[in-house]
Amino acid sequence: MFDSFFDKRRVFITGHTGFKGAWLVLWLKSMGAHVGAYSLEPPGHPSLWELACVEKDVTRLGGDVRDEQKLTCAVRKFAPEIVIHMAAQSLVRPSYADPLTTFSTNVMGTANVLEAVRHTTGVQAVINVTSDKCYKNSGKRVAFCETAPMGGRDPYSASKGCAEIVAESYRQSYFASSETAVASVRAGNVIGGGDFARDRLIPDMVRAFIRGKAVSIRCPDAIRPWQHVLDPLAGYLSLAKALCEAGQEYSGGWNFGPDADSALTVSDVVTCFARLWGDGAAALLDEQQHPYEAECLILNCSKARDVLGWQSKAGFPEAIELVAQWYKGWNDGVDARRLTLDQICQFEELL
Numbered sequence: 001m002f003d004s005f006f007d008k009r010r011v012f013i014t015g016h017t018g019f020k021g022a023w024l025v026l027w028l029k030s031m032g033a034h035v036g037a038y039s040l041e042p043p044g045h046p047s048l049w050e051l052a053c054v055e056k057d058v059t060r061l062g063g064d065v066r067d068e069q070k071l072t073c074a075v076r077k078f079a080p081e082i083v084i085h086m087a088a089q090s091l092v093r094p095s096y097a098d099p100l101t102t103f104s105t106n107v108m109g110t111a112n113v114l115e116a117v118r119h120t121t122g123v124q125a126v127i128n129v130t131s132d133k134c135y136k137n138s139g140k141r142v143a144f145c146e147t148a149p150m151g152g153r154d155p156y157s158a159s160k161g162c163a164e165i166v167a168e169s170y171r172q173s174y175f176a177s178s179e180t181a182v183a184s185v186r187a188g189n190v191i192g193g194g195d196f197a198r199d200r201l202i203p204d205m206v207r208a209f210i211r212g213k214a215v216s217i218r219c220p221d222a223i224r225p226w227q228h229v230l231d232p233l234a235g236y237l238s239l240a241k242a243l244c245e246a247g248q249e250y251s252g253g254w255n256f257g258p259d260a261d262s263a264l265t266v267s268d269v270v271t272c273f274a275r276l277w278g279d280g281a282a283a284l285l286d287e288q289q290h291p292y293e294a295e296c297l298i299l300n301c302s303k304a305r306d307v308l309g310w311q312s313k314a315g316f317p318e319a320i321e322l323v324a325q326w327y328k329g330w331n332d333g334v335d336a337r338r339l340t341l342d343q344i345c346q347f348e349e350l351l
Contacts, residue, residue: 001234001351005241007032012080014038014065014113015087015129016058019195022048023229024084024236026337027344029057036078038062038071039087048194051336065109072116079120082240084127085113088160092133093199095156096291106159107166114170117180125243126175127236128167128184132225132257132299134160135186141223143260143300146186146253153292164253171251181243181251187232188225188257188299191269191319193326193339195229201266205273205281206327214282220267223296225257228319230347231312232256238310250308257299258312269320276324313350322346 011028015021016037028035037058042049049055061074065087075083088106089095095102110128117123135144136151150165152158164184171182191202198204201217208215235256242250274281304310314322322343329339 001348002031002237002241004032006237008034009082010034010036010078010080011082011084012036012038012075012078013084013086015085016054017042017047017049018086018090019048019192019197020190020229020233021086022052022054022194023192023340024086024233025054025057026052026340027230027233030341030344035059036061036074036080038065038074040064044196044198046196048196048336048340051194051330052340053337065112066104068112068115071112072119075116076120079122081122081244082125082127083113083117083123084129084236084240085110086129088129089156091197091199092154092156092293093291095154095159099155102155103159103162107162110163111166111170114167114182118170118174123180125240126180126182127240128163128182129236130163130184130186131157131160132186132188132255132297133157133294134164136161137294137297139295141296141298143298144255145300146255146303175251176248181247183239183243183251184253185232185236185239186253186255186299187235188227190229190232191226191323192229193323193330193343194336201269202273202323205270205277209277209281210331212280214284215270216286217266217270217283218286218288218290219293220265220270220285221295222266222293223263223298224266225263225297225299226269226316226319227258227312228314228322228347230344231314234313234351235304235308235310238308242308254304254308255299255301256304256310257301258316260298260300262316263298264316272320273324276320277328314347
């Protein structure tokens with residue numbers, strides 16, 4: 001789908017041991033890319049990184065993005081053409097428990113990556129992956145476009161808003177007239193096989209259903225832009241290609257998500273996934289008091305559609321079907337690497 005653009009291309013990824021990072025590595029390797037990898041160990045077990053044996057697909061170079069010296073050495077040693085920064089503390093509720101790690105990783109980690117790139121020659125494109133939660137959210141049903149103000153009430157959202165400001169500062173101060181084009185990407189709520197994080201809806205359901213328990217749902221009416229993991233990754237890769245070929249024309253902020261009118265509630269997702277899972281799948285309302293999370297979050301992705309030619313290819317019915325197939329196959333003993341690569345092939349056929 002990328003006209004062999006990534007064949008033999010040198011791509012440096014931070015956060016490759018995470019759920020999205022592991023999918024991205026496998027996709028890039030299937031296209032012939034050379035992948036340099038920099039990340040902490042997976043945050044828990046199991047992980048897609050381990051289950052799909054992604055380690056063998058990368059040149060492992062470290063480490064912690066908060067260590068500026070080691071990170072700079074790793075980037076310069078690998079000499080990438082493309083840098084995709086995904087390393088993050090990526091969950092809202094843990095950000096309340098440990099705000100300092102959240103801010104140091106998400107804000108200073110981003111600054112360190114950009115500083116490393118600033119001191120490395122030959123980098124053509126930087127994709128800074130933040131979050132749809134970077135926008136200042138009043139809770140109203142408004143679709144955020146890329147020019148909306150940054151903000152965040154909870155530490156995670158605030159850290160992502162800060163990371164966006166850092167990236168824009170570096171872009172204008174150091175890269176605007178350079179050979180390196182910098183873009184920030186904000187994706188909707190990503191779902192896909194191999195996500196085992198705590199406090200995420202699909203993994204929580206899978207853990208409960210495998211044990212024959214009802215899943216506890218804390219925000220059934222919350223509205224989010226749900227999409228399969230390969231949809232935003234396709235956007236990131238399309239943007240990386242455009243940055244390399246056209247430079248600064250494609251720099252700046254980009255939203256990648258489903259159509260605004262297809263945003264669904266948590267309850268809708270639970271109902272669909274439970275039906276696909278089958279016998280024993282049930283849910284109950286968690287009535288405990290929980291830290292604040294925005295009630296409604298929707299993205300306006302017309303820029304990606306009109307300028308980049310990108311749009312979400314796997315609608316929610318197709319996305320949730322792929323997710324259910326992956327987890328049910330894995331639970332039945334099917335090899336996780338095979339499941340993931342097969343779904344990448346299925347997705348490429350959609351494109």
